[in-house]
């Protein structure tokens with residue numbers, strides 16, 4: 001099997017970054033040549049840029065998933081690392097607060113390891129670290145997490161490529177487009193500069209997601225830092241909702257990868273003797289979502305006729321029709337060199 005077909009950290013996460021982020025910028029700035037100045041982030045409430053979800057999204061429920069990631073299952077011990085508070089407001093593209101938005105975060109421990117079965121790096125686990133947490137914004141649209149600063153981790157050992165410390169966010173509220181993004185730390189100048197994702201951001205995107213840590217803030221531990229991170233969601237516009245073609249797409253699609261170039265890799269990745277998996281397309285609150293085993297349900301975004309971006313999985317989903325114009329299957333195109341995967345509607 002060719003190296004590029006392997007499912008590992010690097011190719012899971014790697015996408016045509018230049019092209020993808022270029023497109024995002026054009027969308028945000030209405031194709032202007034010059035991006036808006038810094039103060040326009042707040043003035044115009046430019047939606048926070050979408051970023052990769054990565055392979056370590058929480059895929060198992062746990063009893064303790066609250067806003068304090070430094071206390072896990074009531075343990076008396078705290079995790080290793082620097083205590084940080086991440087606080088902010090979730091607002092919409094009209095700068096209005098969004099109460100009741102579900103904010104989920106997940107990140108590596110101080111050694112750079114995720115609490116996740118697919119993180120097979122031989123780095124220390126931290127039994128006192130909760131790994132992920134979630135909370136709803138209050139009436140003012142505010143959220144607040146207590147956690148530890150994540151460590152950097154090796155992304156591609158062959159190229160000595162490291163991921164800068166980062167916190168993954170997933171933010172959702174009915175009536176708004178779902179956002180998946182990453183928060184970075186301003187003090188990590190050289191790691192951010194070399195990070196495969198952070199380094200490709202535009203100036204305005206960097207200002208949104210590379211944030212300053214403040215020390216000596218009243219009301220929190222002396223040695224702890226506070227990071228303020230404002231999150232801007234995009235409203236689902238009326239004309240984007242409940243399009244008639246959505247009904248054609250909704251259903252289960254079976255991918256049979258037996259005897260395909262992906263068989264060995266996918267069986268290894270998903271475990272067991274699985275020979276097929278289903279992609280489920282549903283319509284929720286007027287928008288389309290996709291879900292696969294061990295992957296959370298995520299919004300998919302229209303790109304062109306019968307083609308949607310499944311950003312969480314760094315892929316496009318192209319729906320296929322027969323001569324009668326009925327949707328009979330889909331093609332799953334990853335955003336990098338990877339075999340296409342066909343799936344049949346069942």
Ligand SMILES: [Fe+2]
Nearest residue numbers: 054163166168
């Ligand atoms: Fe990550």
